[in-house]
Amino acid sequence: MREPKRHQAPTRREPGAYEVRHARPEDVRGARSVMLDTFYREFDYGYVPEWHSDVVDIRGTYLDDPRHTLVVAVRDGEVVGTCAVHSRGPAHPPHPLRLAERYPSGRTAQLLRVYVRPAHRRHGLARAMVREACAFAAGVPGYESIYLHTNVDIPGAEAFWRSLATEVCDARASGEHGGFGTVHFEIPMPSLVP
Template structure:
């Protein structure tokens, strides 16, 4: 069995096409939505969403054997919007002081190797270094392979729309991830 090695790094212009492909493949395959402009504009233009703003970042896991991007993870200072999210959630995690984790996606052939956790650790380090973030937030789709297990080990569920909203909302689960390092 070949042992794969990965390097976690801040994405640069040279990584954007491959990172975009990882993200688009994920929304097609795992979410079944395909590209939806109001939800996925950052995927088409990751440079202006994640590389240009100083408090945002896009990390990639690069497969050292062939130089390809195997996984992505992004962070920005935009809190969850209302609507579609509950008003109280948008108020609890306001833009500017909330580090929202986004696009933590791993290609299927690279899953179960700890890449998502390593990428999230990098995002949280970025948020801590920034110093202006009070909370780290994300939402996850329960049917996304491996997502719920990972997020439950890293954070706390603050709203499960399937259980807490009368109509089930959009079916997502909202998490807060501690910004203080966890003892390992």
């Protein structure tokens, strides 16, 4: 299997400038901190082992698997944002069966863990990380679609994803997924430029 290309950013950066790039081993601790802080401070449910096992093993899940990646936003050596690509499609349950069938594991690049620390928002970091993650997915043999789901009860989440993606299922309207504000989206697979 061909190794997907992970873009390498220049090594010199202006102090205070943001860098969006694929995570390195030294980024794991900072990325985990961003994720856990988001679970506890913004989602109000904390760490849930059956939902967040990738957060415990970021290196094994995202850095060591050639079909997965973790994109990070870094400023002055601190990880301030994350965006992951995983080859797992939506699970049924809790998600609707039709989505699990439409986005099967192995052929689906699922975006997840798209988080930016509050003090670093409004700088285009989430958009830049998603763009880099989608470019990565386009270079991985076997991926046919880019899928994600989000809780639109989180301020700004729905507007952000609607600016980048197409809704494929509003689970709020159907009463599926236990009443959470879950909406499912697809992002068009970018074309690879030779």
